[in-house]
Amino acid sequence: xxxxxxxxTFLSNVVRWGLITGxxxxxxxxxxxxxxxxxxxxxxxxxxALAIYxxxxxxxxxxxxxxxxxxxxxxxxxxxxFLILAISALVATLFNVVLYNVIxxxxxxxxxxxSIENTRAMMENFGASEDAIDQAVIKAEESSKEQFTIVGxxxxxxxxxxxxxxxxxxxxxxxxxxxxxxxx
Numbered sequence: 199x200x201x202x203x204x205x206x207t208f209l210s211n212v213v214r215w216g217l218i219t220g221x222x223x224x225x226x227x228x229x230x231x232x233x234x235x236x237x238x239x240x241x242x243x244x245x246x247a248l249a250i251y252x253x254x255x256x257x258x259x260x261x262x263x264x265x266x267x268x269x270x271x272x273x274x275x276x277x278x279x280f281l282i283l284a285i286s287a288l289v290a291t292l293f294n295v296v297l298y299n300v301i302x303x304x305x306x307x308x309x310x311x312x313s314i315e316n317t318r319a320m321m322e323n324f325g326a327s328e329d330a331i332d333q334a335v336i337k338a339e340e341s342s343k344e345q346f347t348i349v350g351x352x353x354x355x356x357x358x359x360x361x362x363x364x365x366x367x368x369x370x371x372x373x374x375x376x377x378x379x380x381x382x
Contacts, residue, residue: 215258216285223290236312255279259373269377275370283362291355298346306346314338
């Protein structure tokens with residue numbers, strides 16, 4: 199009975215924090231879109247978003263740990279964090295499909311153009327040759343075309359799952375708390 203209750207608590211906590219994190223992701227995307235859509239392709243903004251998602255996975259893990267008596271193994275903490283991030287990524291991916299294909303069908307091209315401009319500026323700052331810049335721009339254009347399609351978004355989701363596993367490994371280090379072992 200206790201095992202069933204813990205499984206129920208685990209699932210409800212994962213779903214709740216996954217949806218919360220997904221909702222935060224959607225709000226974050228909308229804020230960036232409204233302020234300046236070019237922020238959506240800036241690397242520093244990506245790092246801010248990742249820090250927020252990692253923080254929410256950790257907070258959700260600590261919330262779950264408290265609800266089950268204050269102790270959680272590394273493996274269970276990893277599972278918990280990964281599932282939160284996977285649910286969140288699914289919610290965000292579904293939102294992005296709607297954003298790019300229904301709300302603003304011109305946004306993918308705008309984001310591609312902004313991304314290419316960022317690539318060009320970064321390479322110029324590093325002193326790259328014009329040929330190298332042109333090749334990088336062509337490559338960026340080709341990869342961006344598919345990125346915003348429904349199939350591209352689904353492929354991106356699976357890439358995000360791999361990255362979510364890495365983030366869950368980190369969050370589990372912080373969330374885990376083993377029961378003390380008494381020496382007799």
